[in-house]
Amino acid sequence: MLREITLGQYYPADSPIHKLDPRTKLFTTMIYIISIFCFKGPAAFVVITVALAAVIYLSKVPFSYMVRGLKTIVFILIFAGILNLFMTPGRELVSFWKLTISYEGAKNASLMLFRMIYLIVGTSVMTLTTTPNQLTDGLEAALKPMKKIKVPVHEIAMMMSIALRFIPILIEETDKIMKAQMARGADFESGGLIKKTKAMIPLLVPLFVSAFRRANDLALAMEARCYSGGEGRTKMLPLKYENRDRITYVISIVYLVAICVLRRFPF
Amino acid sequence: MSFIEAKDLVHEYIMRDEEGNVEGVQVALDHLDLNVEQGQFIAVLGHNGSGKSTFAKHLNALLVPSEGTLYVGGMDVSDESLTYDIRQTAGMVFQNPDNQIIASVIQEDVGFGPENIGVPTEDIWARVEKSLKAVGMWAYREHSPNKLSGGQKQRVAIAGVMAMEPKCIILDEPTAMLDPDGRKDVLAAVHELNKTKGVTIILITHYMEEVVDADYVYVMDKGKVVMEGNPTGIFSQVETLKEHHLDVPQITMLAHELKQEGLPLKDGILTREELIQEIDRICH
Numbered sequence: 001m002l003r004e005i006t007l008g009q010y011y012p013a014d015s016p017i018h019k020l021d022p023r024t025k026l027f028t029t030m031i032y033i034i035s036i037f038c039f040k041g042p043a044a045f046v047v048i049t050v051a052l053a054a055v056i057y058l059s060k061v062p063f064s065y066m067v068r069g070l071k072t073i074v075f076i077l078i079f080a081g082i083l084n085l086f087m088t089p090g091r092e093l094v095s096f097w098k099l100t101i102s103y104e105g106a107k108n109a110s111l112m113l114f115r116m117i118y119l120i121v122g123t124s125v126m127t128l129t130t131t132p133n134q135l136t137d138g139l140e141a142a143l144k145p146m147k148k149i150k151v152p153v154h155e156i157a158m159m160m161s162i163a164l165r166f167i168p169i170l171i172e173e174t175d176k177i178m179k180a181q182m183a184r185g186a187d188f189e190s191g192g193l194i195k196k197t198k199a200m201i202p203l204l205v206p207l208f209v210s211a212f213r214r215a216n217d218l219a220l221a222m223e224a225r226c227y228s229g230g231e232g233r234t235k236m237l238p239l240k241y242e243n244r245d246r247i248t249y250v251i252s253i254v255y256l257v258a259i260c261v262l263r264r265f266p267f
Numbered sequence: 268m269s270f271i272e273a274k275d276l277v278h279e280y281i282m283r284d285e286e287g288n289v290e291g292v293q294v295a296l297d298h299l300d301l302n303v304e305q306g307q308f309i310a311v312l313g314h315n316g317s318g319k320s321t322f323a324k325h326l327n328a329l330l331v332p333s334e335g336t337l338y339v340g341g342m343d344v345s346d347e348s349l350t351y352d353i354r355q356t357a358g359m360v361f362q363n364p365d366n367q368i369i370a371s372v373i374q375e376d377v378g379f380g381p382e383n384i385g386v387p388t389e390d391i392w393a394r395v396e397k398s399l400k401a402v403g404m405w406a407y408r409e410h411s412p413n414k415l416s417g418g419q420k421q422r423v424a425i426a427g428v429m430a431m432e433p434k435c436i437i438l439d440e441p442t443a444m445l446d447p448d449g450r451k452d453v454l455a456a457v458h459e460l461n462k463t464k465g466v467t468i469i470l471i472t473h474y475m476e477e478v479v480d481a482d483y484v485y486v487m488d489k490g491k492v493v494m495e496g497n498p499t500g501i502f503s504q505v506e507t508l509k510e511h512h513l514d515v516p517q518i519t520m521l522a523h524e525l526k527q528e529g530l531p532l533k534d535g536i537l538t539r540e541e542l543i544q545e546i547d548r549i550c551h
């Protein structure tokens with residue numbers, strides 16, 4: 001189960017989406033997120049779906065990769081969906097046994113599901129087509145103004161990219177420790193919430209110890225390779241806007257305007 | 268002056284309690300003397316806790332001497348203004364391949380060092396290509412390090428150091444966590460760099476087999492150099508090695524025992540071929 005987390009998993013391919021500047025992708029993703037949370041009406045829904053489908057098609061990343069991120073939250077999705085479905089008061093739609101589904105409930109649940117799914121799939125497009133380093137470079141550039149108020153932007157970006165690099169390693173390690181503890185009779189599955197939480201302690205302690213050791217090793221390795229913060233560093237992939245980025249900016253603004261217009265005149 | 272010159276080198280780890288009072292002192296390097304010439308392939312042997320890693324970290328200015336002096340490429344490691352020049356001259360490869368790869372794509376990791384020292388963008392790419400090709404990992408440049416084997420990761424780490432164009436590479440037990448195949452690949456890559464690029468190599472290891480092809484061997488114990496010489500010379504002293512808790516290569520051990528049983532073999536046989544030759548010689 002743990003291995004299926006796709007957060008920060010880059011899928012190498014030669015596509016126009018991969019080639020976009022990470023700042024462009026960050027901006028577009030923001031616009032997209034705004035659009036899925038403030039759209040109104042079926043026409044806007046169609047616009048969003050077509051836009052997402054077009055981007056997925058252009059990215060050349062297999063569709064199965066996109067939805068893989070969903071698997072990990074399937075449970076949350078179902079749970080939140082059911083809650084919304086039955087708990088929203090309003091006009092009765094169907095009713096059986098002691099449960100009623102209201103018209104509003106059905107609407108809320110489907111809207112919520114749509115937003116969650118589109119959010120995950122949409123942001124996966126970005127993380128799958130952008131290497132973590134590019135992503136953090138983009139963030140660093142986008143947050144640059146905050147340097148003026150002494151926010152350590154470079155350090156934050158570096159921390160993020162290292163975190164992304166080590167997520168899969170730590171997940172694998174958790175898996176290993178879990179199996180090692182189970183081999184010695186540890187039980188992570190049965191019992192109530194408290195018992196289960198207690199069972200996590202022999203898992204978390206070795207995991208933390210090893211994470212600190214790794215952090216120490218990594219710091220040494222970075223120092224040995226002359227790392228000394230953001231000052232005086234050059235970039236292997238300097239951020240540079242191309243025409244495709246300008247076009248993308250224009251398209252995403254047109255897209256946002258369209259969503260806003262459809263919000264005023266929903267049909 | 269030699270390329271690396273350690274004189275009376277002492278390093279003490281000072282253990283402190285929570286208030287910062289000195290609790291104890293661990294002498295890790297004890298008046299160590301050592302010289303290495305440019306272009307040599309040096310092996311450093313020693314059992315656990317003999318101070319090998321401590322010495323390696325001095326070569327890279329990650330630690331500074333408590334007493335004595337150490338010069339790397341003519342630069343004094345105690346001089347803080349030279350720290351980054353020293354790290355550029357003497358690159359370091361560590362034991363755990365996972366904990367020294369910083370980026371999530373191979374080529375970006377190899378570019379990390381050059382980025383830090385401010386190499387212009389186009390040159391970084393040229394260096395990345397050159398170093399990845401030198402260790403035979405060019406085909407994997409766009410892969411994620413998580414999908415590589417230990418030996419491949421270690422070769423990427425070596426490429427990452429190579430991209431900084433150092434005169435010397437120090438490898439601290441680079442093969443300790445690898446399987447035999449990975450070990451062979453990494454060793455081959457290191458020898459290749461030594462031969463074709465003239466990079467000085469300092470290989471710290473536990474595996475006696477890896478020492479056989481070195482130009483010169485140092486054996487450390489309790490922070491001192493206790494034996495030095497070429498591999499044949501070192502391995503002919505099986506008993507002394509045992510005193511320092513070291514084993515000799517299996518073939519050398521076999522030859523040694525055969526000799527003790529009365530076969531007139533020569534000392535310091537290192538390879539299977541040599542042993543076969545010797546036995547041939549005796550039989551005829």
Ligand SMILES: Nc1ncnc2c1ncn2[C@@H]1O[C@H](COP(=O)(O)OP(=O)(O)OP(=O)(O)O)[C@@H](O)[C@H]1O
Nearest residue numbers: 280293294295313314315316317318319320321322
């Ligand atoms: N950070 C530290 N603080 C205190 N003592 C240390 C520290 N690092 C190493 N030592 C001690 O210094 C001595 C030399 O350690 P070092 O790591 O250099 O040995 P080594 O030859 O590399 O051993 P190994 O073969 O296990 O890697 C050991 O006795 C060790 O316990």
Ligand SMILES: [Mg+2]
Nearest residue numbers: 319320321439
């Ligand atoms: Mg060591």
